[in-house]
Amino acid sequence: MENIKSWTAEDEAIIATNTDATECKRCAVELGYWKDDYISYFVRHVDRKAPEINRGYYARVRAMEIFIHQFLERCGTKCQIINLGCGFDTLYWRLKDTTQAVGNFIELDFPAVTSKKCHIIKRNKQLLQKIANEDGEVMIREGDLHSDGYHLLGCDLRCLAEVRRKLAAAGAGPHAPALVLAECVLVYLRPDAADALLRHLAAAFPRCALLVYEQCNLGDKFGEVMVRNLSARGCVVAGARLAGSPAAQAERLAALGFDAARAWDMEAVWRSFPEEDRARVEALEMLDERELLLQLNSHYALCVATRGDIFADMDLNA
Numbered sequence: 108m109e110n111i112k113s114w115t116a117e118d119e120a121i122i123a124t125n126t127d128a129t130e131c132k133r134c135a136v137e138l139g140y141w142k143d144d145y146i147s148y149f150v151r152h153v154d155r156k157a158p159e160i161n162r163g164y165y166a167r168v169r170a171m172e173i174f175i176h177q178f179l180e181r182c183g184t185k186c187q188i189i190n191l192g193c194g195f196d197t198l199y200w201r202l203k204d205t206t207q208a209v210g211n212f213i214e215l216d217f218p219a220v221t222s223k224k225c226h227i228i229k230r231n232k233q234l235l236q237k238i239a240n241e242d243g244e245v246m247i248r249e250g251d252l253h254s255d256g257y258h259l260l261g262c263d264l265r266c267l268a269e270v271r272r273k274l275a276a277a278g279a280g281p282h283a284p285a286l287v288l289a290e291c292v293l294v295y296l297r298p299d300a301a302d303a304l305l306r307h308l309a310a311a312f313p314r315c316a317l318l319v320y321e322q323c324n325l326g327d328k329f330g331e332v333m334v335r336n337l338s339a340r341g342c343v344v345a346g347a348r349l350a351g352s353p354a355a356q357a358e359r360l361a362a363l364g365f366d367a368a369r370a371w372d373m374e375a376v377w378r379s380f381p382e383e384d385r386a387r388v389e390a391l392e393m394l395d396e397r398e399l400l401l402q403l404n405s406h407y408a409l410c411v412a413t414r415g416d417i418f419a420d421m422d423l424n425a
């Protein structure tokens with residue numbers, strides 16, 4: 108029997124951050140920042156966002172993709188991807204359209220989010236046909252969607268026993284290399300819960316890479332405003348844990364059981380993109396406030412932590 112949980116107002120506010128992320132991604136896709144044939148199934152209408160927001164999302168999505176491809180280049184597609192706090196992320200379908208569809212793709216989020224995602228998948232043939240088996244079927248068990256190579260699981264990441272149980276039910280294990288994604292998720296967990304989760308994952312997967320995209324440098328004035336804005340919306344975030352620089356965050360990750368970790372703020376990430384790529388993106392929209400983009404970029408970081416020699420050379424410019 109599943110536990111019947113009641114969600115707090117804080118949980119509801121956290122769940123709503125998925126709508127924001129999906130709307131921002133759809134807006135940027137519509138403006139031509141990157142291609143995503145699937146995002147429009149998950150959110151219908153969006154208002155236009157500020158150019159700085161669109162540019163920020165571009166760097167976030169592209170940076171994640173760069174490292175996802177580095178991971179797949181090193182270990183091939185007989186691997187597992189575990190997407191923590193997946194929201195309405197479309198990565199599974201985007202990879203499915205390339206030669207890089209992976210062996211086992213596992214997505215975890217609150218049941219309120221996964222049940223909506225499941226509903227949208229079942230309603231849209233273009234999404235469903237990339238998941239279903241040859242008979243066009245998917246299995247729904249205890250509210251979770253299971254198919255050959257794709258699992259969408261409702262669970263609270265703060266509850267380690269539940270995470271372990273769900274991952275086991277989805278066939279995750281140490282037999283294959285694992286890529287763990289945490290895109291704007293861990294910030295919503297209390298530091299001890301985030302640490303316990305990552306420590307468990309590092310121990311469970313001897314060959315793995317973890318990508319964490321989240322805030323950094325929150326100790327300064329701009330960072331304090333970011334924390335205040337989030338808490339005004341009802342999200343109590345792990346502000347103190349994210350007060351440090353990207354390097355401090357990498358150190359923290361390494362101490363949780365990874366062999367190595369590196370991190371960059373998003374300004375460094377943006378500058379690492381090829382010049383023609385930056386020029387294309389810069390031509391899409393005029394920036395109203397260049398200073399605001401710089402501030403935003405220096406308050407978000409991408410961290411990469413790895414276990415296993417095969418992933419030791421994953422780097423921004425590898």
Ligand SMILES: C[S@@+](CC[C@H](N)C(=O)[O-])C[C@H]1O[C@@H](n2cnc3c(N)ncnc32)[C@H](O)[C@@H]1O
Pocket residue numbers: 121122123124125128129191192193194195196215216217220262263264265289290291292295296
């Ligand atoms: C800002 S959204 C990001 C969604 C997706 N990773 C992306 O970048 O598009 C944060 C997601 O983390 C999920 N989340 C936060 N805390 C969680 C928890 N304790 N258990 C499960 N999911 C959680 C939220 O429900 C939400 O879908």
